[in-house]
Amino acid sequence: MTAMALRHAVLAALLDGEFSGYELAKSFDIGVSNFWHALPQQLYAELAKLEKEGLVEGREVVQETRPNKRLFQVTEAGRTELEEFAAAPLKSSVIRDDLLVKVQTADRIGIEPVIAQLEARAVAADAKIELLGRVLRKMRGDMEEEEFLLHGDRIGGYLTGLRGLAFEQGHRDWCRRSAAILKERSARAER
Numbered sequence: 001m002t003a004m005a006l007r008h009a010v011l012a013a014l015l016d017g018e019f020s021g022y023e024l025a026k027s028f029d030i031g032v033s034n035f036w037h038a039l040p041q042q043l044y045a046e047l048a049k050l051e052k053e054g055l056v057e058g059r060e061v062v063q064e065t066r067p068n069k070r071l072f073q074v075t076e077a078g079r080t081e082l083e084e085f086a087a088a089p090l091k092s093s094v095i096r097d098d099l100l101v102k103v104q105t106a107d108r109i110g111i112e113p114v115i116a117q118l119e120a121r122a123v124a125a126d127a128k129i130e131l132l133g134r135v136l137r138k139m140r141g142d143m144e145e146e147e148f149l150l151h152g153d154r155i156g157g158y159l160t161g162l163r164g165l166a167f168e169q170g171h172r173d174w175c176r177r178s179a180a181i182l183k184e185r186s187a188r189a190e191r
Helices: 006-014 021-032 040-052 076-087 098-104 112-140 145-151 155-190
Strands: 056-061 069-074
Touching (some): 006 021, 006 069, 006 076, 021 069, 040 056, 040 069, 098 112, 112 155
8 A cells, every 4th residue: 555645745746747846835835735734845855855766857947037946847657656656545534633632631621722722723724715715716717616527627636625625614613613612611610
């Protein structure tokens, strides 16, 4: 079984064309971050590893008014790596989130800081929902969503965007409900 690694997320992002490390980082920020987070330094290090392994190839672009840059694209070996990854059996999804550990302690340690963090996460989720909505609208252009889903180009990124949107909406709703429940329980305990 091939485990998901940053390498697969980078290779998948590079399927859209040739990118510099900077452009790849921006792409991750907008389109990939809803399912895989990576710092720019991690992306640069991963590009170097992938190039050394022959999964991507880079070329130097000379620029007159700015520093030179390297552009990377997926090689046939990189495509093969992605095909093997796509065909490998899936592992179960897991949630690893510090906030869940904090909520679990709310009965025993105190709830005010937990409520504040739940509310802050709900606000952050709203911002991601707005961003993902803009990205999805831009991707589909003038098409209605159902028409785009059936006939649009490059549907994979749109589908992962929809998953990210559903995740953020569910997460926001859970945070707000959990905060409301904890507030109500606290109010009842004080009476």
